[in-house]
Amino acid sequence: MYVKIGPYKNWWGVYQIADLLQKVNVNEERCDKIGDWLANTWVHTFCSWVDSKRNRTIKVRIDDYDTWSMDATLAYIILPMLKQLKKTTHGAPNVDDKDVPEHLRSIHAPSKQNKWDTDDNWHDRWDWVLDEMIWVFEQVNIDWEDQYYEEIGYGQLKDNENSLDEIIWDKAPVIDRDGLKKHGERMQNGFTLFGKYFQNLWD
Numbered sequence: 001m002y003v004k005i006g007p008y009k010n011w012w013g014v015y016q017i018a019d020l021l022q023k024v025n026v027n028e029e030r031c032d033k034i035g036d037w038l039a040n041t042w043v044h045t046f047c048s049w050v051d052s053k054r055n056r057t058i059k060v061r062i063d064d065y066d067t068w069s070m071d072a073t074l075a076y077i078i079l080p081m082l083k084q085l086k087k088t089t090h091g092a093p094n095v096d097d098k099d100v101p102e103h104l105r106s107i108h109a110p111s112k113q114n115k116w117d118t119d120d121n122w123h124d125r126w127d128w129v130l131d132e133m134i135w136v137f138e139q140v141n142i143d144w145e146d147q148y149y150e151e152i153g154y155g156q157l158k159d160n161e162n163s164l165d166e167i168i169w170d171k172a173p174v175i176d177r178d179g180l181k182k183h184g185e186r187m188q189n190g191f192t193l194f195g196k197y198f199q200n201l202w203d
Helices: 014-025 029-040 042-053 070-088 121-141 144-148 175-195
Strands: 003-006 057-059 149-159 164-176
Touching: 014 029, 014 042, 070 121, 121 175, 144 164, 144 175
Parallel strands: none
Antiparallel strands: 003 057, 149 164
């Protein structure tokens, strides 16, 4: 796999050009008026044409082995992106109450002053959802099942050549089936949240 995705291109239009005049002490109000004037000239058309030619660099090459275990491959990319998003996010989308624990639901937040305000748990709900997404993608490329298996020793009698019994020791696995099931259910919920809130993964 080879992936190279460059930064978004900054828009340069007539108002951005006019704002450059502030560097030579033209005040902001005057720059706005110059921008309004330029907006009705060929300069605006030229800026739009130049912008249409400036494409973001996107190069992606997928090799055959990338899809042998595509979920594992994608997890290596998704996990660090989710961690960075959580670190740099500036807002939060609407998260359904049913998707979070009881104590984070809007009905348990203090009353809002205005109907249109967000409740005090708004950002906490999104943080919780991000944490669950991060956790589930951390699980993909580790042997998480191992923690629910334990080998215990046991002895059994075996006849030897002289017809005398001897004890031989062996190991048998003990499985924490309840823990295994709960872990798997939490993982499935994390993947479901990732799909449900996929279009909200932006900063």
